[in-house]
Amino acid sequence: MEDQGEFIPIIADGDESDFKSVEVPESLPILPLRNAVLFPGVVMPITVGRQKSLKLIRDVYAGDKLLGTVTQKDGKVEEPQTEDLFPVGTMAEILKILEMPDGTTSIIIQGKRRIKVAGITEQLPYMKALVHPYDEHELDNEDSEFGVVIESLKDLSLKLMKYTGNVPPEAQFAIKNIESPTFLINFICNNVELETHEKQELLEENDIRSRGNQLMGFLVREVQVMELKKDIQRKVKVDLDQQQREYLLNQQIKTIQDELGGNPIEKEIEELKKRGAEMKWNEEMAGFFNKEVEKLNRMNPAAGEYSIQVGYLETLLDLPWNAYTEDNFDLQHAEKVLDDDHYGLEKVKERILEHLAVLKLKGDMKSPILCLYGPPGVGKTSLGKSIARSLGRKYIRMSLGGLHDEAEIRGHRKTYIGAMPGRIIQNLKKAGSANPVFILDEIDKVSQDFHGDPASALLEVLDPEQNSEFHDNYLDVDFDLSRVMFIATANTLSTIQPALRDRMELIDVSGYLVEEKTEIAKRHLVPRQLKNHGMAKGSLTFPKEVLVRIIENYTRESGVRALDKQLAKVARRVARKIAFGEKYNKKLKVEDVKEYLGVPIYTRETYEGNEFAGVVTGLAWTAVGGEILYVETSLSKGKGRFTLTGNLGEVMKESATIALEYLRSHAPDLGLTSQSFEKWDVHVHVPEGAIPKDGPSAGITMATSLASAFTQRKVKRNLAMTGEITLRGKVLPVGGIKEKILAAKRAGIKEIIISRQNEKDLEEIKPIYIKGLKFHFVETVMDVLEIALLKQKVNSPLRIR
Known part of the structure; x- marks a missing residue:
């Protein structure tokens, strides 16, 4: 293809007669042009692309440099024939061949004379044709009307160039200074933007006057179009704003x-x-x-x-839409994993295995919401990992401690700046599974403020009937949480919203016996601490008696977290000895414990005997497990004033008041008179006054302490008790029975008095917990006193009547 490109044609110097005098050979090589028309007198660059055309220009340039340029009717035709070419063209001379940097070849040609193609003589190696001159009619230089046409053409072309704005100043200068009318018309024809067939019509026009008039018509049209465009643009023009x-x-x-x-x-x-x-x-x-x-x-x-x-x-x-991991239904494997990771916790393991068994039989079911509650350090959180491993599910842990913003659960609307999904959705995205084991840690520590109530937001999450369509504010579409196995952990149930507590299956994870702690330390804690401190297996062993000493004298807890810290402390001390090359006992001895851990922090809770009237051992529940406490009552001459000390809460004070009033109303049954209570001031004290104490479970303990003080009868040895009392003397059941029993065993207690309604709680306690203990189940305060008070009186100067 040969095309004009982005070049502005220029006019050649010389008179019209110079071009008319150029002889036209009978035959010329023909160069087809696409979308370009060459006029006589015009110098124009052409880009040459076809192989035939490249050979043509090189052969011509090596000879007389003359060729014929003829425009194609259809510029898309690659191999034009006679019928594809216009009949009139221009004989041209090749002035120069240019090899361009991009690999293309361009030529600069000058139009010499119009020619008419008489017939094609050759097609190979390039096109040749018979041609003859095609001259204009003679121009009358005295024609004044034509002179006006020429001036109008100059004005119109200059105006059109001004509108287009892409014509160099040299072209405008040429138009103003060209004297030859024929050259001027040819220059303007080649220079203005017209359709190819329109330019061809101008080239074929023999009469130069007619060509000028026809050109003027085209220019007037183009100028009117440009003025119309400019007028429209002016009407609709608006200032562009920043956007x-x-x-x-x-x-x-x-x-x-x-x-x-x-x-x-x-x-x-x-x-x-x-x-x-x-x-x-x-x-x-x-x-x-x-x-x-x-x-x-x-x-x-x-x-x-x-x-x-x-x-x-x-x-x-x-998000893991409908992306589920496959559950492992090998119950023997699951049981082994749970036993390997955790010692004890039989009730929890049993519940997990039940769930797996149902899944295996049914194939699918909505996962239950379990809540493991109990004191710190008993393995509630780590149990979640074991459950995930036994099921073959992904594991997610989300701490709810101190959570106070509802948006943490449900997310923010995406229209807010910095909006994001709630932590439920975020964690599922991180897990990449829609059925993980999801631990909601410390659910009892969710707080509430002006940001909303997160506990209420958790109601939808933890309700198996609702969480299949959990709505996160950010997603704004429902997400199915029904196959997520949620496991909540809590230290106490009292601070959990009742509606939330109702949606969960509560499983009590109580404290460990000393024997259980010893096994946990041997199986899990000691190997982990040796590994953490870079010590080889077997480089340090903890015999059972050493572990018992550490548990009893350096920890006071239901779980094993403090025990783990003490074992780490021992491991650090031994690691230092190894690093310094000092000698140490690979098998620890009891006397080594004091060297590594210092003076014992705690003394073992022991029963203190019954040499004093009014001193009774009670059982209490704390967040770290069970404790024994002593209730002491002393009498002094006075007017019946009643004093309570020991940092007691309101409920505990009320229990003391109820106990005293019961004894007043049943004085004859104890061998007392009503005047006995009016002559003596009563002072009830619960030791360890720095520790706040509250709750109703010390009711029978206070009643027994008051009765012992007024009757001066001894309290039965190695006896402890727990239970709430009423004004009628009924003994009501209390909670935390297992923890209280463990505390009694640690203190060396042999007999325990509890409400008959608590008898059912013993059925859920493993026999190892209650081995060696004797239980008395009572219904009234008089039953308690009959068991607890001996006939024998203490040696006391007090004579109460």
């Missing part, structure tokens, strides 16, 4: 990016669509996602909402 300016700049960037290999915005949207097509969601969710993608496609990438929408779609794609 429009940015839009235009972005469009330019888009064009540049397309040239460099594609628009990253479009690629991003295509990638989102591709990922969406691979997701496992249902038709409704797929339709929703595609709608959101189309919304993104319509957004301006420079707008702030664009990045928000991209983040939202990526969150939807990252």
